[in-house]
Amino acid sequence: xxxxxxxxxxxxxxxxxxxxxxxxxxxxxxxxxxxxxxxxxxxxxxxxxxxxxxxxxxxxxxxxxxxxxxxxxxxxxxxxxxxxxxxxxxxxxxxxxxxxxxxxxxxxxxxxxxxxxxxxxxxxxxxxxxxxxxxxxxxxxxxxxxxxxxxxxxxxxxxxxxxxxxxxxxxxxxxxxxxxxxxxxxxxxxxxxxxxxxxxxxxxxxxxxxxxxxxxxxxxxxxxxxxxxxxxxxxxxxxxxxxxxxxxxxxxxxxxxxxxxxxxxxxxxxxxxxxxxxxxxxxxxxxxxxxxxxxxxxxxxxxxxxxxxxxxxxxxxxxxxxxxxxxxxxxxxxxxxxxxxxxxxxxxxxxxxxxxxxxxxxxxxxxxxxxxxxxxxxxxxxxxxxxxxxxxxxxxxxxxxxxxxxxxxxxxxxxxxxxxxxxxxxxxxxxxxxxxxxxxxxxxxxxxxxxxxxxxxxxxxxxxxxxxxxxxxxxxxxxxxxxxxxxxxxxxxxxxxxxxxxxxxxxxxxxxxxxxxxxxxxxxxxxxxx
Numbered sequence: 288x289x290x291x292x293x294x295x296x297x298x299x300x301x302x303x304x305x306x307x308x309x310x311x312x313x314x315x316x317x318x319x320x321x322x323x324x325x326x327x328x329x330x331x332x333x334x335x336x337x338x339x340x341x342x343x344x345x346x347x348x349x350x351x352x353x354x355x356x357x358x359x360x361x362x363x364x365x366x367x368x369x370x371x372x373x374x375x376x377x378x379x380x381x382x383x384x385x386x387x388x389x390x391x392x393x394x395x396x397x398x399x400x401x402x403x404x405x406x407x408x409x410x411x412x413x414x415x416x417x418x419x420x421x422x423x424x425x426x427x428x429x430x431x432x433x434x435x436x437x438x439x440x441x442x443x444x445x446x447x448x449x450x451x452x453x454x455x456x457x458x459x460x461x462x463x464x465x466x467x468x469x470x471x472x473x474x475x476x477x478x479x480x481x482x483x484x485x486x487x488x489x490x491x492x493x494x495x496x497x498x499x500x501x502x503x504x505x506x507x508x509x510x511x512x513x514x515x516x517x518x519x520x521x522x523x524x525x526x527x528x529x530x531x532x533x534x535x536x537x538x539x540x541x542x543x544x545x546x547x548x549x550x551x552x553x554x555x556x557x558x559x560x561x562x563x564x565x566x567x568x569x570x571x572x573x574x575x576x577x578x579x580x581x582x583x584x585x586x587x588x589x590x591x592x593x594x595x596x597x598x599x600x601x602x603x604x605x606x607x608x609x610x611x612x613x614x615x616x617x618x619x620x621x622x623x624x625x626x627x628x629x630x631x632x633x634x635x636x637x638x639x640x641x642x643x644x645x646x647x648x649x650x651x652x653x654x655x656x657x658x659x660x661x662x663x664x665x666x667x668x669x670x671x672x673x674x675x676x677x678x679x680x681x682x683x684x685x686x687x688x689x690x691x692x693x694x695x696x697x698x699x700x701x702x703x704x705x706x707x708x709x710x711x712x713x714x715x716x717x718x719x720x721x722x723x724x725x726x727x728x729x730x731x732x733x734x735x736x737x738x739x740x741x742x743x744x745x746x747x748x749x750x751x752x753x754x755x756x757x758x759x760x761x762x763x764x765x766x767x768x769x770x771x772x773x774x775x776x777x778x779x780x781x782x783x784x785x786x787x788x789x790x791x792x793x794x795x796x797x798x799x800x801x802x803x804x805x806x807x808x809x810x811x812x813x814x815x816x817x
Contacts, residue, residue: 291468295461295483302487303370310494311363318355325351325415328428332417335425345418345428354413362408366446369400373450374457398447405442409434453490460486522588529592530599607781669710672747676702676740679720683738686724695733702740709747709806712782716740718771719751719800727753727798747804755798772800 320326332342372393380390412434418427460482467479683700690696723736737752772791779787779802786805793799 291464291479300371300375304367306487306490306494307363307367309491311360313495314359314498315356318359319351325355328415328417332425332428337425337427341427346415346430349413349415349430354411358408358411361411362404365400365404365407369397369404369446370450370453372400373397374454378454397450398443401446401450402439402443404446405439409439409442456486456489518584522584525585525588526592526595529589530595603781603784668712670713672705672709672711675711675713675716676704679717679738682717682720690728690730694730696728696730697733697735699735699737702738703742705742709742711747711804712778715775715778716749716802718775719749719802722771722800723751723753723798727755729754729756732756742806745805747802747806749802749804751800753798755794755796775802 318324329342333339377390377393377397380393409432413430413432415428415430417425418429420426463482464479467482468476471478679702680700683698687698690698720738723738727736728734734754734756736754737750739748739750739752741748776789779789783804788801788803790801791799792801
């Protein structure tokens with residue numbers, strides 16, 4: 288069964304091509320036999336007394352196929368190719384990469400094709416109107432052209448606005464489809480396509496009733512509508528920038544705070560809508576009220592965006608506090624009479640030394656150090672990286688104690704010592720190593736674990752690579768999904784948003800976890816928090 292994305296990619300071009308054909312057929316019929324069609328104009332001129340010879344002379348330079356049908360079809364064909372480039376190539380390229388050269392290339396090509404579409408239509412198109420000797424006295428027909436460079440530019444902008452509006456409507460409809468698909472029962476899954484069907488019906492209605500520019504988009508009362516729509520889009524764009532920031536810095540590169548496709552579409556639409564308003568307005572323009580209203584919208588949008596950002600930060604802070612409190616509660620529950628445990632460990636350590644069991648004594652000491660770390664360091668917001676590394680060494684050494692030399696297990700550890708003070712949240716790296724020992728060791732088959740910690744000037748790199756073995760049906764943890772890794776992922780999202788990369792790669796033979804944290808080199812003596 289094909290997924291929804293494949294079905295949409297296959298059938299959407301057919302739907303758009305069909306709607307374009309419906310629009311073209313309607314326009315051709317109207318130009319030939321409609322109220323303003325050439326045949327109707329000839330009959331009206333003859334009815335008012337214009338001779339056939341005069342009419343033929345007036346239309347000597349006019350060819351209906353070359354000067355009416357061809358411009359319409361050529362303009363539609365170029366606009367259709369522009370839609371294909373923008374919707375099928377530019378938008379996916381922007382969605383896949385934050386900085387996509389190919390996306391901008393396709394966008395520029397789209398703009399060029401829209402200009403060519405408007406140029407082909409106006410350059411080749413000839414119009415026919417009545418030639419009058421006096422008001423209501425028709426003496427023949429007149430052939431003329433509406434081609435002007437200014438008209439071509441503004442009609443290209445209008446086509447870009449229509450293309451952007453379609454893209455926004457499609458993204459809204461497709462997003463609604465995805466949400467419905469996740470919520471609907473299996474028997475109701477077909478209902479998820481209703482938003483896209485509704486969009487198709489809307490486009491069909493437009494194809495049956497409206498004209499492409501200039502007829503519909505330039506006429507009253509549309510200019511005021513375009514100005515209002517432009518203000519709304521401007522407010523939306525400014526609010527999103529105030530909330531997300533225009534540019535955010537990640538561990539490795541900068542990226543736009545907004546999805547590039549959304550940012551580009553909003554900018555193009557805003558400029559296009561204002562351009563249409565300025566070009567179509569028949570009355571003199573009063574710039575001061577227009578600028579005042581625009582400034583009011585911008586200021587309101589900035590305030591709303593900052594309020595959203597403040598509320599979001601408060602929510603994140605609360606989530607972080609709840610997460611920390613939950614982790615501390617779990618730690619406290621594990622601290623059953625800690626003084627008794629420490630005293631017992633000290634007694635066992637002394638007893639092991641008296642019996643010359645140095646290996647056992649060393650293990651008991653490391654276990655005590657680990658428990659002390661859990662009691663005194665784990666509740667802090669951040670700890671020096673050296674303490675986390677020391678805990679990792681103790682943990683790995685204790686794991687080595689339970690592995691007999693006859694077991695085919697290889698453990699490779701390379702933990703680079705940082706050359707500057709670095710702090711991070713406690714117990715952030717340890718769950719990754721615990722997961723490796725928990726799921727990567729088999730005493731019956733060859734196993735291996737590799738733990739690596741390295742740095743450069745900007746990033747901390749922590750990698751854990753281990754073997755993977757199929758668990759027996761009797762193993763109670765056979766279906767465990769790695770709760771520790773999920774907790775690490777959530778903590779990273781809360782504590783280091785936009786400053787980390789956490790990836791997991793799984794195969795039948797091995798398991799690989801990689802964590803990249805952005806770090807900053809301090810400008811003076813002090814600590815650099817990760």
